[in-house]
């Protein structure tokens with residue numbers, strides 16, 4: 001098959017700012033070559049089978065040199081679907097033009113998918129329109145990289161012309177050369193009183209905006225210890241920020257929440273616009289136990305009811321059905337009980353509807369099942385070493401119940417290690433735990449519970465809460481129903497209430 005290379009703009013940081021076309025290319029990629037500034041969350045969109053190469057920040061070592069990237073694009077683009085994922089827009093200070101030249105010269109098919117460039121997005125997220133009626137009708141994008149004094153031979157930037165010609169100047173790669181840039185603008189006649197803003201990590205949860213004037217910005221930037229990636233915006237439009245800043249004025253901006261749940265990835269981070277950074281980590285890996293289920297399904301045709309303890313139990317059940325060459329039709333006539341809304345939704349996705357949706361398992365569910373007049377034989381599909389209350393209560397009432405350990409969970413130490421390290425570096429403001437086992441695994445990797453002083457803790461339900469309390473912790477948040485989305489929104493509510501007290 002003939003290959004093709006897509007030069008795709010990933011946007012400035014917020015993963016939601018990639019284009020629909022860019023995302024579609026990414027989802028079909030066989031090879032992804034990403035720049036270090038590209039948000040890693042986007043790489044999860046590539047197919048599992050895709051090869052992913054991330055260029056290092058330092059332009060040394062493997063894939064550091066531009067020539068090497070060009071060679072790789074030409075080599076692999078002949079036969080593979082390659083996505084070259086670049087920060088912002090590929091053709092704005094991204095060397096995308098050079099890559100396209102190399103591809104054109106080698107006769108490799110390519111397309112360019114533009115992206116939202118940092119000079120548009122970072123000011124927008126800081127509440128600064130780059131043009132504004134009555135204030136600025138010309139905007140210039142330049143790189144501060146070429147602001148050396150005296151000018152670098154071959155530098156193409158006529159700073160005098162730039163300074164005089166444009167109302168708004170947006171300067172890429174400018175923090176490390178801020179002194180030179182400002183000197184040149186002042187020398188070209190811009191006023192020392194003119195407003196300047198520097199936006200660091202624009203569109204990301206850690207976005208910082210520093211406001212000053214051309215006369216004061218150099219000292220202020222040094223004080224604030226600004227670091228790349230950052231953009232400098234010069235012009236009267238900076239004053240509008242005072243009125244229309246929005247991103248960093250949201251109630252939970254700057255706050256971070258960690259959700260430790262095997263299904264946390266299903267919560268879309270954009271669902272709540274309160275500004276909190278949501279980090280989701282799965283503390284446990286789920287391993288289906290197909291042979292146990294297949295064995296239990298041997299007598300499928302005699303079964304009258306199945307209770308499913310979780311989403312994972314649904315997945316394991318359907319995995320086993322598939323392995324047996326069966327599908328959802330095999331469940332016709334069998335009553336299904338789902339514990340939790342999410343479990344019921346998963347059944348729905350698989351094409352079957354739960355007859356009974358319980359908010360809690362255990363004895364309460366047994367009562368509901370008996371009250372509804374269900375009969376056996378019945379399967380209870382749950383985690384290995386899961387709770388026994390449901391099957392015991394049903395058994396006592398005379399129902400023939402078989403319990404299957406449909407899956408087991410094992411601690412994912414790599415994922416837990418990453419979450420714990422991030423907490424040690426920059427403590428989360430809130431942490432939500434979705435299972436007792438996941439909670440214990442996290443505490444073990446974290447080491448000392450005192451590292452959680454000052455962090456708001458939430459538990460999805462009673463057993464998880466008990467595990468935390470046993471470890472000597474105080475749990476302040478527990479939703480009325482044991483649902484992940486409810487845990488997440490209760491944590492947000494409690495965080496907001498806490499901020500108000502301060």
Ligand code: SAH
Pocket residue numbers: 012013037086087088089090091092093094116117118119122171172173174199200201202203204228229230231
């Ligand atoms: N092609 C990219 C620019 C690459 S040059 C684009 O179109 O945006 C890298 C420079 O872009 C950085 O030094 C910084 O000046 C700017 N930049 C990239 N991401 C940024 C961000 N999230 N916030 C502020 N500036 C950013």
